[in-house]
Amino acid sequence: MKLEIGNFYVKDIVFGDKTSYKDGILTVNQKEAVEALNPEGNLKNVELYIVRPGEKTRILPIKEIVEARVRPDGRALFPGQTGQMALSGDGKIYALKNMAVTAVGVYAGNGDGMLDMDGPAAELTYFSEMMHLCFKAENTDDSENVYNPYKKNTYYRLGAQLLAEYIGKAVLGQEPQEWEIFDNTTEGAADLPRVAMVLQISAAFVKEPGFVCRLYGQDVINLVPTMLNANELLDGALCADTLFFASFKLYTYDYQNMPLIKELYAEHGKGLNFVGVFLDVNPAVADLKVRASDRIAVMAQMMKLDGAVVVNTGNGHSEIDFFTTIIKLEEAGVKCVGQCMESPGHGGGMQSKVMLDARADAIVSTGADHVVLNLPAMDKVIGEIDSVNHDGYPGAWAYDPEYGPSLHEDGSLVVDSLIIAGHDGNAGWSHKVCKSY
Amino acid sequence: MMKKVIMYLNQFYGGIGGEDKADYEPSLLEGVVGPSKALDDMLTAGTVTYTILCGDGYMASHTEEALEKIGRLLEGLEFDILAAGPAFMSGRYGVSCAEVCNYVHKRFKIPAVTCMFEENPGREMYPQSMYIMAGSKSGAGMRKDMPKMAAIIDKILKGEEILWAEAEGYFPRGFRWQIQLPKEQTAAKRTVAMLKKKLDGEPFETELPIDAEEMVPIAPPRDASKSRVAFVSTGGLVPIDNPDHIPSAASTRFGRYDLSGKDVLKSGEWKSVHGGYDQTYANEQPMLAMPLDAIRKLEAEGKIGYFHPWFYTTTGNQTNRVNSVRMAKEIVEYLKADDIDTVIFGSA
Structure with a gap:
């Protein structure tokens, strides 16, 4: 497969009459954008916001983050999800850089996160370094307009994906500023060590579909580990879940831009032969865990892997x-x-992982996922600050004997870094590491 | 303003005598002798005001009394840090240094620094109570070890940030904490670089060193009909209004709920707050998380000798080991008070 991503750099986003991209300025027609993200009226009170790095703005609860893209040949951006099924990973796609499309709600749940665009939390995640075109909305169906930690967030997630596709269309007919080429037919790779990436996705956990990742639009709740071309992953085959916590989960944006894949590609044909991606799962049942790891090992042998x-x-x-x-x-x-x-x-004194086994002798650490953060009030909140008062987030609380409530009267917060979207940088972004003290 | 350092030495390095003086009881010397003089000469932020002397044999055979005596000797003195050793590969001296550092650190709430060879048994006794500098095997290394102790003591006295174990030269104390690397050193780059080294057979260094785990032996089987049984769970089942605010993850506390007079747990009266599994089943049928009906049946049939009337519950999801061990110890106190000898341990 050969995937060519044509990048358009966005210097600023403004609202205006016609959705368009000119001289680095993205103009968004709000009415059309809202119609695009909410085609069947499953969301209500939809409002759009533009947020830039360095602004004293707090965004929460964040449901999904997506890169705005479009396919010039008309295929759906997320095949099987935002349109008809069509194989991804091959051909040309346009991407809008320096920005993301971000879904924001009112009621928080397990998978929801927060971003500060300024202050100490802004230094902890790459998502604070880009502009966000946010939409804030509530569900028309009130069943998820409550503080139950388990929310499917179906229409928020789909809305962000549809809005990303609508915004992407603004660059159609123009020439990208740069091309990134991902070609795994590169000559000269055949004799090099065969390497795959085994990527754990959010695939199990609840009995009901609707919470986990989607592969070509299909819920992966019963997925048996499978194999993808790395290009498919970069090109919209996989959409994010809404279960894993905000700090360590991979958003759809992460799959579209995964640094680990790009780094493996950088070595492809030089020091490695990058053969593809295995999706690993996380079933709640022991037998299924055994089955999943067995499948990965069998596939690895069939693919004659040297490394992973x-x-x-x-x-x-x-x-x-x-x-x-x-x-x-x-x-x-x-x-x-x-x-x-x-x-x-919080004190750094607990065992780093639930399971540790010395046979895993080569591990890269992306840092610590439980850091207590004292964050100043922001001038502006996109979403709903009261959501931290309802124990919906894993990283914020209405009550704690040691820290008190997360939200203080002056608008400042004490939270666990679990709430910060992208804090752990598990797609490979992280420049943090844990050390022994 | 120079800070005050007190140093602990054994009878040999304190100049009292050799093995024949190993039973020497703790004493306090105003000023310095031998290694404490060497340390005093090297320190820039502190001065050694007193030296504690004690025989290794006495410390080994009368540990509690020796520590208590040292505590009394130090009572009323002003000091900012305790130094001990270096102990090299001497097992008794290393254990003495660890005991004294731990005791003084806890009693006087001041930092403690010692130094010994990596295989010294004193190294792993109380790692979180002190800094143990990685030292030489024999006394010939005194000139190498003493500057290491002086360097970290100066840093502590100046209030400078103590970096990770490898950077400072102390043995890891059981803490992991994150640092930020230069932005370009992404996990993606580090991962692929490490893989290339591993594939090429070159040396590489894991970022998460893993030691063998501490195992707790499983208790032998016993006769349940003669047992006094309690039920403890990390499954997160709580009364419907969650009166103790048991969190959905990373719990620091447990709830204790009275089961007297109850034969079943009813839906609507109990719920699961556990954030690590689908709660639907437990909310519909709380006895999937705490099988009171089955326990009552076994009790009625005489298959369980006695059932403790309280149910102990917390959330295991993301709950750390330190808090888990502490909560277990607190629960055990309640269980001991009712002579419980068997616990059914439920999880999520």
């Missing part, structure tokens, strides 16, 4: 899948490097 990068994106029991997969791959003769966040707790 194994990526942990969920914590708790998902760490068992991470270590079990590494152990089985190593036993099958595949040399592994794992990449994971650590959970040493």
Whole structure:
């Protein structure tokens, strides 16, 4: 497969009469944009906001973050999800850089996050370094307009994906400022060590579909580990879940821009032969964990892998899948490097992972996922600040004997970094690492 | 203003004598002797005001009394830090240094620094109570070890940030904390670079060193009909109004709820607050998380000797080991008071 991503850099976003892109300025017609993201009226009170890095703005609860893109040949941006099924990963696609399309609600749940565009939290995530075209909305159906931690956020997620596709159309007919080429037919790779990325996705956990990742628009709740061309992943085959916590989850934006894939591509044909991506899952049942890691090891042998990068994106029991997969791959003769966040707790004194096994002898740490943050009030809130008063987020609380409530009267916050969207940088962005003290 | 350092030495380095003086009881010397003089000469932010002397044999055979005596000797003195050793590969001296550092750190709430060889048994006793500098195997290394102690003591006294273990030269104390690398050193770059090294057979260094785990032996089987049984769970089942605010993740507290007179747990009266599994089943049928009906049946049939009337519950999801161990110890106190000898441990 050969994927060519044509990049258009966005210097600023403004609202105006006609959705268009000229001289780096993206103009958005609000009425059309709202219609595009909410075609069937499943959302209500939809409002658009433009947020820039450095502004004293807090965004929460964030449901989904997507890069605005379009396919000049008319295929859906997220095949099977925003339009008809069509294989992704091959051909040309246009992307709008320096910005993301971001869905914001009112009621928070498990998978929801927060971004500060200024102050100490803004230095902790790459998502604070880009502009956001946000929409804030509520569900028309009131069943999720409550503080239950488990929300499907179906129409927020779809809305962000549809809005990303609508915004992408603004650049149609223009020439991109640069091209990124992802070609895995590169000559000269055949004799090099065969390497795959094993990527854990949010695939299990609840009995009902609707919460986990979507592969070509289909819920992956019963997915058996499978194999993708890395280009498919960069090109909209996979959409984010709404279960994993904001700090460590991968948003759809992360799959579209995954630094680990880009880094493996950079070595493809030079030091490595990057053969593709295995999707690993995190079932709640022990037998299914065994089955999943067995499948990965069998696929690795069938693909004659020499090495693998194994990526942990969920914590708790998902760490068992991470270590079990590494152990089985190593036993099958595949040399592994794992990449994971650590959970040493607020004092730093707890065991870093639920499971630790010395057979995983090569691990890259993306940092700690439980850091207490004292954050100043912001001038502006996009979304609903009261959402932190309802224990809906894993990283904020209405009551805590040690820290008091997360939200103080002056608007300042004490939160756990679990609430910060992209804090752990598990797609490979992280420049943090844990050290032994 | 120079800060005050007190140093602990054994009978040999304190100039009292050799093995024949190993039973020497703790004493306090105003000023310095041998290694404490060397340390005093090297320090820039502190001065060694007193030296504690004690025989290794006495510390080993009368640990509690020796520590208590040292505590009394230090009572009323002003000091900012305790130094001990270096102990090299001497097992008794290393253990003594660790005991004294731990005791003085806890009693006087001041930092403590020692130094020993990595295989010294004193190294792993109380890692979080002190900094143990990685030291030489034998006394011939005194000239190498003492500057290491002086350097970290000066840093602590000046209030400078103490970097991670490898950077400072101390043994890891059981803490993990994150630092920020230069922005271009992304996890993606580090991961692929490490993989290339591993594939090429070159040396590489993991960023998460993993030691063998501490295992707790499983209790032997016993006769349930003669047992006094309690039920403890990390499954997150709580009364419907969650009166103790048990959190959905990273719990620091547990709830204790009275089951007297109850034969079942009813839907609508109990719920799960656990954030790590689908709560629907437990909310519909709380006894999936706490099988009171089955326990009552076994009790009525005499298959359980006695059932403790309280149910202990917290959330295991993301709850750290330190808090887990502490909560377990607190729960055990309640259980001991009712002579409980068997616990059914439920999870999510």
